[in-house]
Amino acid sequence: MGSATLLVVLFSLAVRLGPAQATVSTVTVQIDGFQFVPGTITVVIGVNNTVNWVNGDGVAHTVTANGGSFSSGTMVSGANFTHTFNTPGTFGYHCSFHTFMTGTVTVLGSGVTSTTSSGSTTTSSTTTTTSSLSAAGKISLPAEKV
Numbered sequence: 001m002g003s004a005t006l007l008v009v010l011f012s013l014a015v016r017l018g019p020a021q022a023t024v025s026t027v028t029v030q031i032d033g034f035q036f037v038p039g040t041i042t043v044v045i046g047v048n049n050t051v052n053w054v055n056g057d058g059v060a061h062t063v064t065a066n067g068g069s070f071s072s073g074t075m076v077s078g079a080n081f082t083h084t085f086n087t088p089g090t091f092g093y094h095c096s097f098h099t100f101m102t103g104t105v106t107v108l109g110s111g112v113t114s115t116t117s118s119g120s121t122t123t124s125s126t127t128t129t130t131s132s133l134s135a136a137g138k139i140s141l142p143a144e145k146v
């Protein structure tokens, strides 16, 4: 019957979906309280692959790639450092003054079609409240009435 016509209409609608206009944006990582915030970010080449670190601490820090591919040098309080990632991969970095300060930038290729418009990462805050178990140590099992 007329199902072929319906298919043609559906296909023409699908073809009409063009690529959205790409705007390259910068991702900001704050250095605050001897931490990189957020410590783990994901960027997409051609979309937001420039990262801007801002030292909001009162002491100097560095942003130094674990493999040495980039380094900010000494960043005094208030200084910022910008690096553009053009190679897909996962890049760990640290502060050379405080090696416990670490962060990770995951770089995705430009072929990735990102449908997520929310750039907010909510992975940084993991609260560990395992010590409160001791207070609830008394487990009263209900007596079985048979």
Ligand SMILES: [Cu+2]
Residues within 6 Å of the ligand: 034, 060, 061, 062, 095, 096, 097, 098, 101
């Ligand atoms: Cu530091």
